[in-house]
Amino acid sequence: MRAVVVGGAGSMGRWAVRGIARLGGVDELLVADIDVARAQTLVDEVGGPCVAVRLDATDPATMAEVFAGCDVVLNTMGPFSIFARRILEAALDHGCDYLDIDDDWESTVEAFELDERAREQGCRVVKGIGGSPGISNLCAVVAADRLDDVEEILTGWSMRGAVIEEEAAYPATSPAGAAVEHWLLQISGTIRAWAGGAPADIRPLQRVLIDYPGLGRVAGRTVGHPEAVTLPRRFPGLRRSLNVTSGPDWLFDHARSVAAAYDAGRVSLQEGAALLGEATPPAERGVRDRLGTVWCHAVGTRGGERVAVSVEPAALPPGGMGGGTGTALAVGFDMLRRGVVGEPGVHTPEEVLDPAEFFACLASFTSLERGQEPLVVRELVAPAPTTVSEGIAV
Structure with missing residues (x-):
């Protein structure tokens, strides 16, 4: 087994490299980065099967040289609106399986166009196996499986948890990295969601009020x-599917002005x-965000009751965000390596990964004691309806 992590020395990629090396099962792991010295620092740290290689993802010839002879390409290079398709196509050109942490809805939808090509090549593709998407999608499967019918799924993540923890050996290369550029792209223009049982283009940063079990x-x-947009593929009866972020109002007010x-x-x-x-926080902070780092909230019926x-x-x-995202990618890779993802084609985590197996492995990287449940599951009977502030803007 020979795998390559694109952007392997980056804030997400290095945690994927660490996780893959710890789980084992790979003979050679290429840490591919445009900064080969930075990649070598990580190789010296992790050791084992790791090898540093230089990769310029804007150069097809460089990608062809690195991907040749690889079994799997893992892509952590953002913004995915720029790099996702070109790296996926290069992987398919060389018959490689492919996983990424793509958190851009447009490039994810675009990847489904390559499903037939992936099947013809015999390549298994898993899009978006990180924190959000990834952990959030699999939480959604667990939630929906506790209902007879599911009508609404909200996935979410907190701004508090969306922080890159810097490491002295890997200083930031720019004041605002790909993750911040992605954030701006996903709060500007219109965004794709699911409303009324169909795709809908809505305004970003609308206020969503949720009756969340245990929190009110x-x-x-x-x-x-x-x-x-991917969860309705797994749950075709959905009426509403949104992704939301939580945090202080002052931060969202500033973000809205920058997006404008x-x-x-x-x-x-x-x-x-x-x-x-x-963004400058006010002198007096408001109420602390009570929502978790990453979560799912599903509403439907069970036994005739709304739950x-x-x-x-x-x-x-x-x-932080790099550790959660990169480690989730490493777990997804380990499951693919062991044959959990059997069918060629372009898939999402909720379509091909078993949540119980995924979260059991992910928990081994956390502070949980052996035997502790890896998930917190809560229920609420007869929840109040979810409300969205500004409605749909097609």
């Missing part, structure tokens, strides 16, 4: 993410991403 009425904001400037063409993507980092089910991990791996 909580608020989130709509954001563009793949879960909103980007939409109007007054700032570039890079300039807007830098501005997002300049809400929430699911979230009891603990996450260390390393």
Whole structure:
């Protein structure tokens, strides 16, 4: 087994490399990065099967050279709106299986266009196996399986948890990285969601009020993410599917103003991403966000009653957003390596990965004691309806 992690020395990729090396089962693991010295630092740290290689994902010839002879390509390189398709196509060109942490809904939808090609090549593709999407999707499967019929699924993540923990050996290369650029793209223009049982283009950062089991009425904001459009593939009876983020109002007010400037063409993507980092908190902080780092809330019926089910991990791996996302990718790779994903084609985690097996493995990277349940599951009978502030804007 020979695998390559694209962006392997980055804030997400290095946690994937660490996780894969710990789980074993790979003979050679290429840490592919445009900064080969940074990649070598990680190789020196992790050891084992790791080898540093230089990769420029804008150069097809470089990708062809690195991917040749590989069995699996793992892509952690964002923004995925720019890099996802070209890296996936290069992987398919060389007959490689492929996994990524793509959190962009547009590039995820675009990847389904390559399903027939992947089947013809005999390649297994899993899109979006990170924190959100990934952990969130599999929480959704657990929640929906506790209902007879599911009508609404909200997946979410907190701004508090969407923080990259810097490591001294791997200093940030830019003030605003790909994750912040992605955030701006997913709060500007319109975003794809699922409403009224069909795809819908809605405004980002709408206020969503949720009757969350154990917490009561909580608020989130709509954001563009793949879960909103992939979960209806797994649960075709869904009436509503949204991805929301939670955090303080002052932060979302600032984000909305930056997104408006980007939409109007007054700032570039890079300039807007830098501005997002300049939000100034008020002197007095508001009420702390009660929602978890990553979670799912499903509403449907069971035994004739309307029931809400929430699911979230009891603990996450260390390393903040990078640790949670990269480790989830490593677990997804390990499951693919062991044949859990059997059929060629383009898949999402909720379609091909068993949640129980996934979360049991993920828990081994956390502080949970052996025997502790990896998920926190709560239920609420007769929840109040979910409300969205501004309705649908097609």
